[in-house]
Amino acid sequence: MASLASVLIIGDGTAGTVVANKLKFLAGKRAEVRVVGNSQRHYYKGDFMFIPLKLKDYKECYKPPEFLFNAGIDYVKEEVVRVNVDQRLVTLRSGRTLSYDYLVIASGARLAPEEVPGFEGEARHFYTLQRAMELQEYMDSFQGGNLVIGQCAGPISYPSSTFEFALMARDYLESKGAAPEVQDTLPDAQLRHLF
Numbered sequence: 364m365a366s367l368a369s370v371l372i373i374g375d376g377t378a379g380t381v382v383a384n385k386l387k388f389l390a391g392k393r394a395e396v397r398v399v400g401n402s403q404r405h406y407y408k409g410d411f412m413f414i415p416l417k418l419k420d421y422k423e424c425y426k427p428p429e430f431l432f433n434a435g436i437d438y439v440k441e442e443v444v445r446v447n448v449d450q451r452l453v454t455l456r457s458g459r460t461l462s463y464d465y466l467v468i469a470s471g472a473r474l475a476p477e478e479v480p481g482f483e484g485e486a487r488h489f490y491t492l493q494r495a496m497e498l499q500e501y502m503d504s505f506q507g508g509n510l511v512i513g514q515c516a517g518p519i520s521y522p523s524s525t526f527e528f529a530l531m532a533r534d535y536l537e538s539k540g541a542a543p544e545v546q547d548t549l550p551d552a553q554l555r556h557l558f
């Protein structure tokens with residue numbers, strides 16, 4: 364009988380959850396699948412763009428992470444502080460160590476709006492729940508004027524959300540009587556293929 368492979372996945376976001384469930388489904392009892400993640404809540408980030416326009420309530424866009432893992436997956440709610448690839452060992456904040464045969468790193472990307480000169484304090488975004496809620500307040504108080512919706516250059520998750528948001532924002536503002544004078548401007552040449 365083939366030996367049991369131990370797979371350790373770091374990250375309990377979309378990628379870690381999908382890899383864990385798919386792997387367990389395909390490997391069954393041939394693999395031990397363990398996920399380490401430190402999320403209090405698993406957010407469906409795609410919903411963040413609807414929150415500023417009151418098309419979704421924030422309570423609709425999250426679930427407890429443990430709810431999303433299929434049976435047979437070991438979920439450890441902790442933070443990874445060190446990976447030792449030579450010894451195939453991962454150290455958690457509590458000091459506990461976990462060994463593995465295969466390691467999947469699915470710890471996500473870090474947003475860095477502060478690296479865009481002038482962004483903080485002037486611009487808004489909907490890439491986190493908190494920022495989406497702040498943008499809701501702003502959109503609520505917007506009385507008309509020039510609303511510029513653009514996108515930073517560089518890697519950005521789900522680039523078409525900018526345009527989806529722009530179209531929905533126009534409807535939203537028209538419905539509340541703050542009809543904007545709309546100019547459809549595509550600030551990033553990379554995105555022109557979308558239209």
Ligand SMILES: Cc1cc2nc3c(=O)[nH]c(=O)nc-3n(C[C@H](O)[C@H](O)[C@H](O)COP(=O)(O)OP(=O)(O)OC[C@H]3O[C@@H](n4cnc5c(N)ncnc54)[C@H](O)[C@@H]3O)c2cc1C
Binds near residue numbers: 375
């Ligand atoms: C507005 C918006 C709309 C989008 N729409 C779509 C769409 O329609 N379709 C689509 O496919 N994608 C969409 N995306 C993109 C998609 O949401 C992301 O690509 C996806 O959520 C990334 O998942 P991830 O697991 O890689 O990262 P994350 O979701 O960031 O998960 C990483 C996880 O790792 C954990 N973690 C990090 N470091 C550690 C550590 N040291 N120890 C333990 N745990 C750790 C974190 O707590 C987190 O839970 C959208 C994104 C946004 C913002």
